[in-house]
Amino acid sequence: MNRSPKFIIAALAFPILALLGLAINKATIREIGRIVTFKITGYDPRDLLSGHYLIYQIDYGIPGLCTNPDVQGQTIYICPQEQRVYGDKPASCSYFIKGTxxxxxxxxxxxxxxxxxxxxxxxxxxxxxxxxxVTLSVASNGEAQVNRLLIEGLPWAEFIQKNQEPPAP
Amino acid sequence: MAKLDKLLQDWIAQGFINSEQAGKIHQYESAKPKTSWFLYGTLTLGVSVLGMGIISLIAANWHQIGDYAKLFAAFSILSVVAIFAFQANKASKRVIYDVLVLALQALSLATIGLISQIYHTDGEPYQALLFWTLITLPLVITTEFTFAPFIWAGSFIGASLWGLLESKILRVPEIDHAELLLVITPLFTAVLAIIARLLRGSTGIMKAMHIWVMIGALIGLSVVEFWSAGHPRLNFGQLGTSIISVLSLMIVAPVAASKLYSNLQKVLLTSLVIVYIIAVNMAATRLSGDLLGACFTLIELGLLGAFYASQKARGRFNIVLMLMGLRFFVLFLQALRGLAMTGFGLILSGIILIALASVWNKRRHQIAAWMERITQ
Incomplete structure (x- = not known):
């Protein structure tokens, strides 16, 4: 098996560089994307790797979104401003979100x-x-990323701080 | 060293070597760097526990700490561990290097979790595991011991099969998805082991793959027996049959074309696949009963044992023999419904096995030569 110093350096560096690339990609979308806010509803399961999370449905304000059986499993682009769904990237829309x-x-x-x-x-x-x-950062190619969770318009941590619950009796 | 001293004394007594040569051999062997299994085992356990602790710590979600501070800390730790691993390799400290690689594997997984948490990524756990196995594969290739490759291979097998279950290809309502996955597990692990062998994988990877092939075989055989015993009819559909056929072909074809396997090993591996497919199909079509299912298991284990014997893999061969013995015992309990009859049946089987072993011991060269002739 190849154990030359160059191979060892490459093997040790590869996971770090790959993870760095992943983090930079996510950070870029978050920093340069267009910020938009949508209402949500959801529930709370748990991921062993990353802890507790909320899973929710986003209300994009588009009636009948994804109810058509023909579009199941397909990639589509939604334009919340026009309340329309497109099969390809819409040129007319100021921002759009890609999904399935x-x-x-x-x-x-x-x-x-x-x-x-x-x-x-x-x-x-x-x-x-x-x-x-939630506020989303939406990149120009339609890729979106979650930015913040808001409760009654405030960042969740701020809301919790301002609305302390009395301790249980 | 006690074993070597004993051997050297024996060789001196037999006149193969003199005292001076024995001294030189002893000196040479004593100067070799020693690998402590105790040290490796303890350090491996420590790093594994530490890794789980870090993952739990990240899962606790320290929202007061800034995202970039958390990322900076994670990448700093990863880099420091990588530098230490490089130094350990340079100093030929294999145990320390392998343990640090394991630490790097655990930290990489934890960092994937951290990135998911910070950027709220919405992927499935199997996707994270597949990504992790992809980025840590070069690391695993450089290891010598079995634990890191074992964890890697197990994660890859599990994540791939989970991914297949979730994929669009299998989203056909009339197929029993979970059952199909269990049936293809031994075939899938065998394909990976063959690929590792053909690519001349490191000792650690090969040992890890052997363990997973055995686990896969046990899963597949248990499932087929379970269905043979009359549980609800299996339905793989056209798609399931195609997946089983492709995987079978991916085992048989490269083995047949490779010079790494002897003709006897090629015959044994092909027979293993054919008998397995017959057993699966008979269980699926309900032609098989519980006794026939047990017979298929024993034939499969016999072929696997013969394959390991042909590889001179004593440890694996003994495990298969033990499993066969266990299955024989259960088979007689199933068939004869009583301890007295089971006792007679087992005594008879024992006599047959001893007779077979005696014949094999006396005639093994002729049998091997005959096998080589018929497969040429």
Whole structure:
């Protein structure tokens, strides 16, 4: 087996560079994307690797989105401003979001938000009560990324701080 | 060293070497760097526990700490571990190098979790695992011991099969997805082991693949027996049959074309695949009963044992023999429904096995030569 110093350096550096590339890609979309906010509803499961998260559905304001059986499993582009769905990148729309229709739901890879364990139950309740919204960073190619979770228009941590619950009796 | 001393004394007594030569051999062997299995085992356990701790720590989501600070800390730790690993390799400290590679594997997985958490990525766990196996493959190739490749191979097999289950290809409602995955597990692990062998994988990877092939074989055989015993009919559909056929071909074709396998090994591997496909099909069409299912298991284990014997893999051969013995015992309990009859059946089987072993021991050269002739 190849154990030359060059191969060892490459083998040791490869995972670090790949992870760095992934982080830079995500950071770029977050920093340069157009910021838009949508209302959400959801629930709270747990990921062993990354902790608690909320899974929610985003209300893009497009009636009947992904209800057509013909578009299931297909990549589509939505234009929330026009409340329209496109098969290809729409030239007329100022921003659009790329995603697929799965089980009659539009999924753009932005339906998850990681939260600290101690706030999971409370945040879940607030989101279930339709008090939540998310801000997305949308890149020019339609790729979107979650930016912030808002509760009644405030960043969730700020909302929690301002609305401390009394300790349980 | 005690074993070597004993051997050297024996060779001196037999007149093969003199005392001076024995001294030189002893000196040469003593100067070799020693690998401590105790040190490797303890360090491996420590790093594994540490890795799980880091993953749990990241999962706790320290939202008060800034995202870039968390990323900076993660990449700094990764870089420091990589530098230490490079130094350990340079100093030929194989145990330390392998343990640091394991640490790097664990930290890479933890960093994937951290990036998912910071950027709220919405992927499935199998996608994260596949990405992790992809970026850590070059690392695993450089290791010598089995643990890091074992974890890597297990993650790759699990994530690939999970990915297949979730893929659009298998989203056909009339197919029993989970059952199909269990059936193809031994074929899939065998394909990976053959690829590793053909690419002349490191000792660690080969050992890890052997363990997974055995685990895969046990899963496949258990599932086929379970269905043979009359559980609901299997339905693989055209697609499932095609996947099984392609995987079977991916085992048989490269083995047949390779010079790394003897003719006997080629016959044994092909027979293993054919018998497995027959067993799966009979279980699927309900032509097989519980006893026939057990017979298929014993034939498969016998072929696997013969293959390991042909590779002179004593450890694996003994494990297969033990499994055969266990299955024989259960088979007689199933068939004869009583301890007395089971006892008679086992005694008879034992006599047959001893007779077969005696014949093999006396005639093995003729049998091997005959096998080579018929397969040429």
């Amino acid at each position: 229709c799965q089980n009659q739901r539009f999924e753009a890879g932005v339906e998850r938000y990681y939260i600290p364990q101690e706030y999971a139950v409370r945040l879940d309740r607030l989101v279930q009560n339709k008090q939540g919204s």
